[in-house]
Amino acid sequence: MPLKFVLRPNEKVIINGAVIGAGDRPGSFFLYNTANFLRGREVLKEEQIDCIEKKLYFVIQLVYIFPEDGTLNLQRFASILNETREARPDCAKDLDEIERLVESRNYYRALKLCRKMFRGGPDSADETARGSGDSSADPAP
Structure with a gap:
């Protein structure tokens, strides 16, 4: 479909x-x-990064959109994931799930979960929240 x-x-x-x-x-x-x-x-622009969660989102976004640079960006992801774990121990389960999703190349779902970690909730990311009343479905299986 x-x-x-x-x-x-x-x-x-x-x-x-x-x-x-x-x-x-x-x-x-x-x-x-x-x-x-x-x-x-x-899409999160680099100048919008103002917290570690957005930094993590941005690097996952790079891996997803630019697979030709995947090796370098996955190394960056691992480093930023560790920083995020230190800064947000309260999100350990979500970070474990994000890591699992990235390892299985399910980047879109990893981005979606990462957005929920932004301070103030999923809609605080200057229009990075998905599903603003349109009829599109989540494409990830």
């Missing part, structure tokens, strides 16, 4: 490293095969 995307006017999505944008009207499209993607509102 294909994944349906509905993009808001002027919204962007990254699919396998390519940035695709909607025009001045909403539009929908379908993905019929496996692809790495993030909507613009899920």
